[in-house]
Amino acid sequence: MEQVLGHHSCPRSLKEMLSDPALSELGAPLRLVIPPVTPGLSERFALLLERIGTRTDVTLTLNDWGALAHCAARKREGRLAAVLCLGALLSGQDTDPVLETWTHPQPDHLVLREDGVVRLRWTPPPETLAAHWRCPSAVHMAPLLRSLAVEEVELCRQALEPPSGIPGFRISYLPYAILSVQPCGGDCARCGGPALRRCGKTLKWDRNMLTVPAEDAPPPEKL
Amino acid sequence: MRYAVPVNEAGEIPMLAESGADELYCGYQDARWQALYGNHDSASRRQGRANIADPDALQRAAETARSRGLPLHLTLNGRVSEGQLPELLRIAELWARCGGDGVILRDPGLLMLLREHFDFHYTVSLLTVTVNPEGAAFWRDLGADRVVLPRFLRPEEIAAVTAGAPELEYEVMVMGDRCPLIDGFCRSVHAESFPPAPPEAEAVAVCETCNPSAEAFHLCGDLCAPAPDPCAACRMDELSRSGVTIGKLGGRGLPLTERLRWLSFLRTAEELDDNKARQWLYQKTFRHGCSCYLPERGGA
Numbered sequence: 203m204e205q206v207l208g209h210h211s212c213p214r215s216l217k218e219m220l221s222d223p224a225l226s227e228l229g230a231p232l233r234l235v236i237p238p239v240t241p242g243l244s245e246r247f248a249l250l251l252e253r254i255g256t257r258t259d260v261t262l263t264l265n266d267w268g269a270l271a272h273c274a275a276r277k278r279e280g281r282l283a284a285v286l287c288l289g290a291l292l293s294g295q296d297t298d299p300v301l302e303t304w305t306h307p308q309p310d311h312l313v314l315r316e317d318g319v320v321r322l323r324w325t326p327p328p329e330t331l332a333a334h335w336r337c338p339s340a341v342h343m344a345p346l347l348r349s350l351a352v353e354e355v356e357l358c359r360q361a362l363e364p365p366s367g368i369p370g371f372r373i374s375y376l377p378y379a380i381l382s383v384q385p386c387g388g389d390c391a392r393c394g395g396p397a398l399r400r401c402g403k404t405l406k407w408d409r410n411m412l413t414v415p416a417e418d419a420p421p422p423e424k425l
Numbered sequence: 426m427r428y429a430v431p432v433n434e435a436g437e438i439p440m441l442a443e444s445g446a447d448e449l450y451c452g453y454q455d456a457r458w459q460a461l462y463g464n465h466d467s468a469s470r471r472q473g474r475a476n477i478a479d480p481d482a483l484q485r486a487a488e489t490a491r492s493r494g495l496p497l498h499l500t501l502n503g504r505v506s507e508g509q510l511p512e513l514l515r516i517a518e519l520w521a522r523c524g525g526d527g528v529i530l531r532d533p534g535l536l537m538l539l540r541e542h543f544d545f546h547y548t549v550s551l552l553t554v555t556v557n558p559e560g561a562a563f564w565r566d567l568g569a570d571r572v573v574l575p576r577f578l579r580p581e582e583i584a585a586v587t588a589g590a591p592e593l594e595y596e597v598m599v600m601g602d603r604c605p606l607i608d609g610f611c612r613s614v615h616a617e618s619f620p621p622a623p624p625e626a627e628a629v630a631v632c633e634t635c636n637p638s639a640e641a642f643h644l645c646g647d648l649c650a651p652a653p654d655p656c657a658a659c660r661m662d663e664l665s666r667s668g669v670t671i672g673k674l675g676g677r678g679l680p681l682t683e684r685l686r687w688l689s690f691l692r693t694a695e696e697l698d699d700n701k702a703r704q705w706l707y708q709k710t711f712r713h714g715c716s717c718y719l720p721e722r723g724g725a
Contacts, residue, residue, distance in 0.1 A: 211607075211610065238554060238556045238557075239556065239557050239559075240556045240557065240578070240582060241556075241557060241558075241581075241582045241585035241586065242582065244557060244585075266554060266555075266556055266557065266560055267533065267553065267555070267560050267563045267564070268555065268556065268557040268558070268559030268560025268561070268562070268563055268589075269557065269559065269560075270563075271559050271560070271562070271563040271566075272559040291554075291610050294504055294505070294506075294532070295612065296504065296612055296614075297612040298612055298613050298614045300613075300614050300616070300640075300642060301614065303638070304465075304635040304636055305635070308637045308638065309637070310637060311621065311637050311638060311639050312621065312622035312623075312624070312626055312628055313619035313620065313621055313622055313639045314619055314620045314621070314622045315619050317629070317630065318629040318630070319622040319626040319627060319628050319629055320619075320622075320628055320629065320630045320631070320632050321628035321630070321631045321632070322632050322634055322636070322637040322638070322639075323631055323632065323633050323634070323637060324634070324635065324637040325633040325634065325635060326635060327463060327635035328460065328461055328462065328463065330461040330462060330508060331461065331462045331463050331465070331466060331635075333506070333508050334462060334466060334506045334508060334509060335466075337506040337507055337508060338506070339504060339505055339506060339532055339534065341506070341507045342505070342506070342507040342510060342534045343532075343533060343534040345534075345537075346533055346534060346537065379612075380610075380612070381611070381612055381613060381644070382606045382607075382610065382611040382612065382613055382644060383606060383607045383610040383611065384605065384606055384607065384648075385576070385577035385606075385607055385720075386577075395648050395649075396647075396648065398644075398647055398648075400613075400644070400647075401640075412644075
């Protein structure tokens with residue numbers, strides 16, 4: 203059973219990861235989710251890479267292009283053997299629950315516009331637009347990802363079904379959808395924000411990350 | 426510091442030039458794009474009037490900017506999917522025919538594709554959330570000429586990033602559009618919404634749309650009241666020392682008067698001797714307390 207350490211966007215998670223005993227345990231596969239590596243985190247990230255060395259049972263889920271490029275270079279040099287995963291913050295997915303309502307019939311609304319009172323009447327979105335909402339950017343980035351030694355792409359379960367696969371890459375699905383991220387204010391006690399609902403769904407703060415929880419997200423289906 | 430200012434139409438360019446703009450940027454969304462992707466998923470994460478709407482208007486904007494000696498950059502920094510690439514190539518082709526100077530984008534795949542076909546000046550949007558020197562070098566190696574850095578970096582962090590690829594130009598937001606979220610990581614849809622009409626009102630028109638709602642869709646607006654007129658006038662020296670040479674003004678789609686007021690303020694503020702005078706000017710100009718753009722010094 204794979205053990206998961208870290209967080210997509212919380213800088214503190216890197217410090218926590220380094221002090222977690224699971225990081226030193228051999229035998230169990232380990233997934234390390236790395237937040238964007240700002241200059242203040244670079245020393246800890248370097249230390250982490252030294253700690254995992256050439257272990258082959260580690261997957262690194264990276265959430266900024268610089269950290270990914272750095273790890274790709276280390277792999278080329280033989281100093282890193284971990285599986286590299288394109289993190290959900292980079293895979294380019296539309297996750298807003300509003301899109302689900304736009305793909306299903308809605309009642310008419312009267313609204314005030316500059317040109318007066320207008321009746322907004324629901325029509326299906328163009329097929330091209332619906333296809334865009336369902337297609338992560340990682341799909342057309344495949345050649346670049348291969349050049350960066352990426353083997354896995356992380357996607358979110360979301361209101362609109364993501365693709366079941368991207369040729370040449372393993373897909374891992376988060377059991378929730380990431381909707382947004384707040385900058386770290388450095389005060390963990392005040393991390394997160396007010397309770398929010400969006401299009402009938404209750405959003406959940408996970409540290410500085412705003413998510414649509416699993417119970418509101420359907421399982422992935424084929425396009 | 427050079428200032429990059431948004432422009433919505435060619436007619437605005439002379440006044441922006443006279444008020445001290447050094448560069449311009451614009452969006453483009455024509456009828457063909459709208460037929461395929463509606464007004465919600467523009468090529469530039471802005472809707473409606475924030476975009477130039479037809480090829481002739483785009484040509485006029487490019488010609489007017491050129492006649493004033495101002496580089497004009499086209500924003501193609503929306504989230505890109507594979508099916509959009511032919512349309513984005515079409516727009517880039519149009520932009521090349523107009524003699525456009527640069528393109529602002531966020532998608533590394535799109536950058537690689539455009540570089541195969543066009544010799545634009547390429548700016549990597551702040552939506553890429555480039556936060557380390559390796560990230561700057563990554564974009565340089567893909568062919569970028571400039572990186573716009575995210576709002577949450579402090580000047581000392583910016584200096585560390587710019588050191589990774591000192592041959593690039595660096596730009597940061599210095600006025601307007603201060604999103605409380607990391608917008609490069611935000612997937613909330615920015616759609617136009619309108620207030621509900623009274624139930625007894627008579628509709629004068631019917632609009633067919635997949636967004637038949639009067640809800641506000643800007644998630645950031647649910648999180649906090651946006652700070653008015655956010656500004657980095659007091660931090661320009663720090664930014665310059667950290668390697669930043671271009672200050673970006675937000676406000677795409679805002680009335681020209683707002684953008685001119687911001688630009689004029691920044692130009693006047695840079696002539697002042699100290700930050701106390703700049704803060705006094707800010708409060709006199711905008712008639713409210715200061716709203717600082719950058720994180721505090723030495724914060725988290």
